[in-house]
Amino acid sequence: MRVKRMKVAEGKRLNIGQFPNFHRSGSIRGMKKLYYGENCLLVRCGNYIYNVTSEPSIYNQATI
Helix, strand or coil: CCEEEECHHHHHHCCHHHCCEEECCCCHHHHHHHHHCCCCCEEEECCEEEECCCCHHHHHHCEC
């Protein structure tokens, strides 16, 4: 799965801040391997990458 992108305004509207996140400079591969699992759904919004696996509809709304 790819990391999709979302505009900050849309992220605020969807309350994306409630999901676990890490800074964009962090290792996506490492976070998947150590914490989230290989099949997690990640969305980048602003300077952070959010794990939205519990809400796949948010992942589907994001662009590539």
